[in-house]
Amino acid sequence: MSEEKLEYIVENKPCLVSLKAGKKYAWCTCKHSKEQPFCDGSHKGTDMKPKVFTADKDEDVLLCACKATQSGPYCDGAHNNLEEVYAEATQVEIESMKSSLFVERSKGEFGKANLDSGAYVLTPSENDNKTVGNLSYQPVIAKEDGASKLSLHRMTISEGTTPWLRYSDVDTVLYIVDGKGHVDIAGTKIDISKETGVYIRPDEAFRITANSDMTLFAAVCPMKTELLITDDNRTSFQNDYPDRKVEFDMAKTNVMANRFYQELVDKKIGSNEVTQFIGEVPLSRAAMHRHLYEEAIVILTGYGRMWTGTKWADVKVGDVLFLPHRQGHSLECTAEEGMRLMGVFYPSGSPAINY
Numbered sequence: 001m002s003e004e005k006l007e008y009i010v011e012n013k014p015c016l017v018s019l020k021a022g023k024k025y026a027w028c029t030c031k032h033s034k035e036q037p038f039c040d041g042s043h044k045g046t047d048m049k050p051k052v053f054t055a056d057k058d059e060d061v062l063l064c065a066c067k068a069t070q071s072g073p074y075c076d077g078a079h080n081n082l083e084e085v086y087a088e089a090t091q092v093e094i095e096s097m098k099s100s101l102f103v104e105r106s107k108g109e110f111g112k113a114n115l116d117s118g119a120y121v122l123t124p125s126e127n128d129n130k131t132v133g134n135l136s137y138q139p140v141i142a143k144e145d146g147a148s149k150l151s152l153h154r155m156t157i158s159e160g161t162t163p164w165l166r167y168s169d170v171d172t173v174l175y176i177v178d179g180k181g182h183v184d185i186a187g188t189k190i191d192i193s194k195e196t197g198v199y200i201r202p203d204e205a206f207r208i209t210a211n212s213d214m215t216l217f218a219a220v221c222p223m224k225t226e227l228l229i230t231d232d233n234r235t236s237f238q239n240d241y242p243d244r245k246v247e248f249d250m251a252k253t254n255v256m257a258n259r260f261y262q263e264l265v266d267k268k269i270g271s272n273e274v275t276q277f278i279g280e281v282p283l284s285r286a287a288m289h290r291h292l293y294e295e296a297i298v299i300l301t302g303y304g305r306m307w308t309g310t311k312w313a314d315v316k317v318g319d320v321l322f323l324p325h326r327q328g329h330s331l332e333c334t335a336e337e338g339m340r341l342m343g344v345f346y347p348s349g350s351p352a353i354n355y
Contacts, residue, residue: 077352
């Protein structure tokens with residue numbers, strides 16, 4: 001029996017499944033099971049067979065239903081390329097959120113707009129900065145904000161070299177919004193410029209030399225908001241991981257229907273805890289979706305709206321968005337030229353995977 005003669009019973013999105021350690025599962029590979037993503041025997045009479053696997057631990061995972069994944073049974077985001085346009089909000093979804101409450105910032109044009117279930121949009125104010133030497137910084141995502149997996153600092157640096165900085169026992173990931181210079185990681189200097197991601201391993205101190213004014217974000221995972229500032233470096237560069245920076249490169253982006261993204265800092269340079277990426281969003285409104293990770297987003301260009309179900313807020317360049325794991329959200333770009341963003345999330349993975 002050929003596949004073409006059978007009716008497909010699948011959707012172009014993964015299935016959220018709670019696996020139990022030691023239990024065997026049979027993942028459907030033929031697309032015809034009515035018990036997706038698992039096999040129900042519908043492949044009988046074909047040359048297809050399910051993929052049997054045993055769960056290593058108790059965990060919630062996203063199993064592929066579209067069968068286009070290259071990482072079966074797990075979703076790898078391949079469903080996003082099965083359509084010409086990334087999944088957008090339907091008219092029914094748009095109508096259902098017409099009564100959503102618009103939330104303004106807590107301090108006029110600055111401060112927080114608190115959305116559903118702990119999600120928020122923050123417009124940072126320079127008035128909230130702490131200053132040490134040529135470094136000014138402020139936490140924009142912290143435990144006090146409801147985050148449990150990651151924290152984020154916004155930093156501005158004037159010309160010159162900062163003191164030594166360190167977040168103890170955690171991974172640190174930098175993103176340079178603008179400016180150029182170099183970062184000294186425990187005695188090893190690395191040139192940095194706009195649209196560069198930098199990975200700093202646990203227990204490595206770093207300092208930054210700016211050739212002119214510089215703006216950057218420091219993401220820290222797992223949660224660690226305290227920034228240690230010292231005059232001396234008492235740490236060593238971990239030579240087992242020599243490659244520490246990744247620059248944005250349009251030629252290396254991953255196409256996702258009518259969008260693209262590039263993973264900057266991730267497992268390829270040793271960052272097993274957190275993933276950092278750059279994404280491009282066209283004039284559109286994404287369908288409401290969720291992730292199994294906690295996420296921070298910084299708007300780099302463009303403007304639009306963030307919807308979380310019963311509330312929404314405007315977003316613009318420089319805004320920080322916080323999304324707890326499994327929080328439903330829809331980012332709408334209303335700029336004709338599109339929107340570019342930087343995102344970091346924990347635990348690490350692919351920004352293309354959602355449900």
